Amino acid sequence: DVTYGWWVGNSVVTNKSSRFIGSHVAHTGLICFAAGANTLWELARYNPGIPMGHQGMVSIPHLASIGIGFDPTGTVFDGTSIAFIGVFHLICSMVYAGAGLLHSLLFSEDTQNSSGLWADDRPEHRQASRYKLEWDNPDNQTFILGHHLIFFGVACIWFVEWARIRGIYDLAIGAVRQVEYNLNLTNIWNHQFDFLSIDSLEDVMGGHAFLAFVEITGGAFHIATKQTGEYTEFKGKNILSAEAILSFSCAGLG
Numbered sequence: 001d002v003t004y005g006w007w008v009g010n011s012v013v014t015n016k017s018s019r020f021i022g023s024h025v026a027h028t029g030l031i032c033f034a035a036g037a038n039t040l041w042e043l044a045r046y047n048p049g050i051p052m053g054h055q056g057m058v059s060i061p062h063l064a065s066i067g068i069g070f071d072p073t074g075t076v077f078d079g080t081s082i083a084f085i086g087v088f089h090l091i092c093s094m095v096y097a098g099a100g101l102l103h104s105l106l107f108s109e110d111t112q113n114s115s116g117l118w119a120d121d122r123p124e125h126r127q128a129s130r131y132k133l134e135w136d137n138p139d140n141q142t143f144i145l146g147h148h149l150i151f152f153g154v155a156c157i158w159f160v161e162w163a164r165i166r167g168i169y170d171l172a173i174g175a176v177r178q179v180e181y182n183l184n185l186t187n188i189w190n191h192q193f194d195f196l197s198i199d200s201l202e203d204v205m206g207g208h209a210f211l212a213f214v215e216i217t218g219g220a221f222h223i224a225t226k227q228t229g230e231y232t233e234f235k236g237k238n239i240l241s242a243e244a245i246l247s248f249s250c251a252g253l254g
Helices: 009-013 018-046 059-065 079-106 123-131 138-165 187-190 201-224 239-251
Strands: 168-170 175-177
Touching: 009 201, 018 079, 138 168, 138 201, 175 239, 187 201
Parallel strands: none
Antiparallel strands: 168 175
16 A cells, blocks of 8 residues: 655556566666677777777776786787677576566566466465565565675675686786785775775785675575564665665775
């Protein structure tokens, strides 16, 4: 019975959890398609004799920064690996599009309260229903928050391990190199408010390694425990927004 203002876009999927999932999967597919298509478009017009910044490129420079498409010195160009990344994103976008269409057209509107596909009498649905957003249920909010934090932590681990094994671009030497993280808690604490002055990739990776530990530990805590303290509006409908702000702020530790 809750009503929302016309500007609240997700209000149209109230009590329609499957449609909510479909819209977000479709959004992910659009982002993935844009990334893949732009990568291939830039690859088709890339001129090795002109700096990438002068060619108005976005995707290829980001790939180059993590050591994809160029040799460690940044002088030898390899279009095959860049083309693979672009095509892979296009394939993924089709998978996302198919999932979005299934949730929008075939599956029942509400995966928790319906008699269509994914009805309540199916064991796999009862497990999936735990992830349905319930703004007035504090335990539901902290449960979902915990999983989000773990995903963020795993992403940080992936980045740290990529830099350690594959290498990333070091602007100081103008080449791609392997970076071992420096897990110095004193440096991490001291760089909370002056992270723009960090000039060591080892410290950057150490900050991400520490952030991964904090996020995964916090995520496990939120999943294993119930909501504590008074349930306020901030802890309710704004808790996931607060999570996003906290995550970006903590990223400054790197």
